[in-house]
Amino acid sequence: MTAGRGATRQRLQSALDTGRGAVLVGAPGVGKTVMARAVARAVANEQSRIATRWVSATGSAKLVPFGAFSHLVEFTGADEPATLLRAAQHALRREADHGLMLVVDDAHHLDTLSATLVHQLALSGSVRLLLTVRDGETCPDAVTALWKDQLLARCDILPFDAEESAAILEQVLGGPVEAVSADRMYGVSQGNPLYLRHLVVAAVETGSLRQAEGVWQLRGEMTLTPELSTLVDEHLRGLAPDVRTVLEFLAIEEPLAVSDLAEMVGLDAVDRAESAGAVTVSDHGGHLVVHAFHPLYTERIRSGLGRLAVRRLRKMLVAQLSAAARTDISGRLRIAGLALDTDDPPEAGDLVALSWEAMRMGDLAFGERLARGALDQTGDLSARLPLAHSLSWQGRGKDADEVLKPVDPDTLSEWDLTAWTLPKAANRFWMLSESREAVSYLADMRARISEPAAFHTLDALAATFAMSSGDPAHAIRVATVVLESPQALDLAVAWAAATATLSSARMGSFDDVEVLARRGLGATHPGLLRFTIGFGQALSSIMAADVDSAVDLARHYAGFSEFQQPGRAIGEVVLGHVLVARGSLDEAATLFRQAAAALTATGYSWGPLALIGLAQALGQQGHSAEAAVALERAISAHGMRSELYAPELALARAWTLAAARDLRGAVAAARDAVHVAEQSGQAAVALRAVQDALRLGDVGAVVAARRINARIDCAAGRSCIEHGQALADQDAAGLDRVSVSLEEAGMLAAAADAAAQAANVHRSAGDRAGEALAKAHAAALSQRCGNPATPALEKVLNPSPLTGREKEVAVMVAQGMTNKAIAAQLSVSVRTVEGHVYKACMKLGLPDRSALATTVR
Structure with missing residues (x-):
């Protein structure tokens, strides 16, 4: 072993000996598997009591939830993903009393749940992990996060020199x-x-x-x-016919048990394939399984198989795998996926049931595939419903509508009409941007229903429409009726409870939040409703001045997204807004960018909210141009479906203006956010806007803080009152205390601004010692937030030679405004504006107005 490879191997072994493990990344054929095997053997030899388990991920197994782990963990139920993940972790840990090393080959092929399981094992630190990943391949986000979040060491293995x-x-x-x-x-x-x-x-x-x-x-x-391809073809042509047959089966489904292959091609053929170096045989949980020596073998063979040959091989595999009579959900999904493209596909009813199961496990794409298989056999509503739900949840609204369109609602029973109306109306409201039409349509269909359990389900959706449209009070009233009815079905309870949770949190009814959240989480429902619940819970924690708990909660929900879109992106939006409250602006901006890219092409309300959050984060960082672009995109995406978040949109405008040094405009926008929130009954959100107004220096915001907190009384509201009073009184010591209390609450960016404001007041009072202490505190907090560029921090940590009015005029000059227009906006004379421009140029050493505009921009 030469020095380059030796160093890589040493890093791998060190990561396994002293840390949680490593991810070995390299190009196809570079030797990742060989090195992983060598390192795993070395660790096992040194620590003989540690158990080693191998998982080899493949493209075909990726289609089945937990497909890669099917030989290690058996799933007999159809529980939700979180329950299955806990069961899988428990089963793996139970196998090894003295430690477990899990080696995952080709982890880029892991299905969503398998990838999430690996990520959770890494987080727990209970298992040592060694993964191989093909460089350049699209990886599950859960796998990429392993090295991005520094849970596992990343080791790159390069080609030989x-x-x-x-x-x-x-x-x-x-x-x-x-x-x-x-x-x-x-x-x-x-x-x-x-x-x-x-x-x-x-x-x-x-x-x-x-x-x-x-x-x-x-x-x-x-x-x-x-x-x-030529190299592989040359090798494959030299293989015996029965060895090639082994590879053909592996090209359809991989891995396969030795016993299953032996039944189909004979044990001798498997033995010859291993001897020829075409396959590898390994022990997986006491069962011998077969993989191709390299994925390129099976990829090349698969591309050369005709359609009839594929159907024949699939049929044989289904017959063999079915003989084992697997009853666990993973096995049933695997067989169904194989059987779809045969002459004898599963019956439509079975495909429909399995489609719902796949979606409950978080795999929308596989659910879509199974539902399409059912629809190919029958045009019944039972097949259209899971397909429409899958397409809509993936953000493909037009496709979902096309699936539902052939159904004549006049021919349906009340129950079928309800089941059909739900995705039809929801799709129109969010995905097709026909929100007003959807509200009317839902009301019309509701009038045709007399069965209480059925119309409660439609009412629950109507409550969600009301909340999204910016009327959380009405949403709570409708949802409460549903939740109080003993006839309401689980789906209705889930929608109503999720809506009531978020609406209650935003209105300041904090005592109701956890009760409602538990009610919603306890119902059987589509997993995406969890994020609505989590968003409400997180806001409630923030208003209780416990941002750390809100962050932990948001990360929990982001983890529940199982790293599959759109759940992944929605979880990132929830987490991003909590991180903005804390002041972790870099991470928040990254999350919002990713989420916006995934969601803006869909109709989810979370899409505009991601752009709103991005503008807020960028504005606080001082990135005025980028914030302005994000704000413009947020305004374009905003509509009735996201009207609930109009106050946040106003705050995004405030921080965008602040980044452009338009402090007067920023304060006005923050006040507008307070007004919009109060008008829609969102008292908690109004207090969040008051806090931002105070950070921007609005001395009059204390009046709003007192008024709003008198209605909902919470820790965050009391903090706003204290902050506003100290700011209005120019009480430096009071601002020092506010900064400390905000820091203790976990609101680091707000704490930094309060400390900066304290430093400024100390300086005005001639208290140099107090100024120095407050400035040092502001600098330390600012550093913990990634050094944002808010007006308060800029004034103290990066002071400008310009006065406030000179800076304001300079910004307007940079925006292209004439002196006359500036004078009109500021209600001063043109001569006064000219004087400010002249002084600004002199202080900055600039020759003229044009140079001032360029410099400020």
């Missing part, structure tokens, strides 16, 4: 290799071990690589090109 390649050639061939021949082999393989291996095999077989005087020499033209 020329020296390493020559050393490997000599080792494999058992003798010295001519330097020029080694260089030629390296030039073709570019150091890729798989390329190199195939080049050597082909060259020896053709005689172009031979020994002369004990030295291996390559003569003549190379018989193989560097293209990977």
Whole structure:
């Protein structure tokens, strides 16, 4: 082993010995699996009591929830993902009394739940993990997060360099290799071990690589090109027919148990395939399973199989796997997925049931595939419903509507009409941007229902419409009727409780939040409603001055998203807004960017909210141009479906203006946020807006703080009153105390601004010692927040030579306004504006108005 590879191996082993493990990343064929095996063996030899379990992920297994772990963990129920994940963790830990090392090969192929399981195991630290990932492949977010969040060490394994390649050639061939021949082999393989291996095999077989005087020499033209497909084809053509048959089955489904393959092709064929280096056989939880030696083998074979051959192989696999009579949900989903493309697919009823199960486990795409299989057999509503739900939840509103359109509602029973109306109305409200029409449509359909259990379900959706439209009080009234009815079904309870939870939190009815949240979480329902509940719970914690708990809660919900879209992005929006409250602006901006990219093409209200949060985070960081772009996008995306978040949109405008140094406009926008929130009954959100107004220096905000907190009385409201009074009184000591209390509450950015305001008041009073202490506190808090550029912090930590009015005029100049327009907006004379422009240019050493505009921009 040469130095480069040796160093990589040492890093891997060190990560397993001293940490939670590592992820080995490299190009196809670079030797990730070989090194992972070697390191795993070394760790097992050194620590003989530790148990080692192998998981090999594949493209086909990725279609089945927990497909990669099906040989290690059996799932007999159809519980929600969180329950299944806990059961899987427990089952894995139970296997090993003295420690467990889990090796996951080709982790980029993990299905969503398997990837989430690995991520949770890494978080717990109870299992040592070693993963291999193909560089350049799209990875599940849960896998990528392992090294991005520094849970596991990332080790990159690179192709061999020329020296390493020559050393490997000599080792494999058992003798010295001519330097020029080694260089030629390296030039073709570019150091890729798989390329190199195939080049050597082909060259020896053709005689172009031979020994002369004990030295291996390559003569003549190379018989193989560097293209990977050609190399693989050359190797596959040399395999025995029965060995190729083994690979054909693996090309359809991988891995396969030795016993299953033996039944279909014979044990001798499996043995010959292993001896030929075409497959590997490993022990997985006491069962021998077979993988292709390299995924490229099966990928190449799969591309060459005709449609009839694929159907024949699938049919044989279904027959064999069904013989084992697996009753666990993972096994049933695996068989159903294989059977879909055969002459004997599962019955429509079974596919419908399994489609709902797949979606309950968080796999919307697989649920869609199964539902489409059912729809191919029957045009019944029972097949259209899961397909429409899956498409709508994926944000594909038009596709969902097309699936529902052929159904004539006049032919449906009340129950079927209810089931059809739900996705039809919800899809129109959110995904098709027909919110007003959807509200009327839902009311019309509701009038046709007389069965209480049915119309309660429609009323629960109507409550959600009301909340999203900006009327949380009406939403609570409607939801309460549903929740109080003993006839309400679980789905109705889930929608109503989720709506009531968020609405109650935003209105300041904090005592109701946890009760409602538990009611919603206890119902069987689509998992995305959890985020609505979590958003309300997080806001309630923030208003209780417990931001740390809100962050923990939001991270929990982000983890529940199982790293699949759109759940992943929605979880990021919830977490991002909590992080803004704390002041973790860099992380929040990153989350919002990712979420906005995933959601803005859909109709979810979370999409505009992501853009709103992005503008707020960027504005507080002082990135005026980027904040302005995000704000403009948020305004364009905003509508009736996201009217609930109109106060947040006004705050996004406030922080965008603040970043542009338009403090007067920023304060006005913050006051507008307070007004909009109060008008819609969102008292808690109004207090959040008051706090931002105070951070921007609005001395009159204390009046609003007293008025609002008199209605809902909470820790955050009392803090706003204290902050506002100290600011109005220019009470430096009071502002010092406010900063400390905000820091203790976890609101670090607000605490930094309060400390900066205290420093400014100390300076005005001539208290240099107090100023220095407050300034140091502001600087420390600012650093913990990633050094934002709010007006208060800028004034103290990065003071400008311009006065407030000079800065304000300079910003307007940079915005392209004429002196006359500036004078009109500020209610001063044009001569006064000219004087401010002149003084600003002199202080900044600029020659003219144009240079001032350029500098400020």
